[in-house]
Amino acid sequence: MMMTLTTFQWIVRVAGILALILGLLFWTGDAVNLVPVHMLLGTLTVLALWLVAVTGSQMGAPMGLVVGAGILGLLVLGLGFSQQSLVPGSGHWVVQVVHLLLGMAAIASSEAIGGRVRRAQTVATA
Numbered sequence: 001m002m003m004t005l006t007t008f009q010w011i012v013r014v015a016g017i018l019a020l021i022l023g024l025l026f027w028t029g030d031a032v033n034l035v036p037v038h039m040l041l042g043t044l045t046v047l048a049l050w051l052v053a054v055t056g057s058q059m060g061a062p063m064g065l066v067v068g069a070g071i072l073g074l075l076v077l078g079l080g081f082s083q084q085s086l087v088p089g090s091g092h093w094v095v096q097v098v099h100l101l102l103g104m105a106a107i108a109s110s111e112a113i114g115g116r117v118r119r120a121q122t123v124a125t126a
């Protein structure tokens with residue numbers, strides 16, 4: 001089961017960091033033709049985060065972290081798919097910053113669940 005959790009965690013890491021790099025490129029006005037790739041990577045990140053949460057819950061991760069990851073995933077997807085039409089104009093930067101923070105929180109949430117499960121297992125075997 002630890003192997004499954006680690007695999008899902010790596011998907012979150014790789015897809016999440018690639019989505020982040022692409023997103024930062026959009027911010028500087030580059031690679032905007034790759035928005036669909038970014039959306040795919042972001043969606044993959046969220047799906048893998050949910051799998052980390054489900055697997056983590058079966059391995060004793062705190063319910064608060066599991067539920068938090070579920071909600072965070074919904075927020076990332078919800079904001080991501082409506083991103084381009086939300087608050088057009090000079091205030092759009094707020095949406096962009098919230099989107100960036102939610103995306104990074106999704107990656108961090110996966111690490112938090114993995115870390116808690118590993119620490120719990122280390123204590124149990126000590």
Ligand code: HEM
Nearest residue numbers: 016019020023024039042043045080081083096099100103
């Ligand atoms: C790990 C998850 C994610 C990270 C770290 C991330 C990061 C970013 C960043 C830094 C930007 C550039 C600033 C901005 O315009 O907000 C961006 C843009 C964008 N992201 Fe994401 N994102 C993630 C997930 C998603 C998802 C799941 C979707 C949709 C399914 C999505 C859709 C978009 C769209 C449509 C843009 C705007 C591109 C444009 O300016 O035309 N993102 N993202």
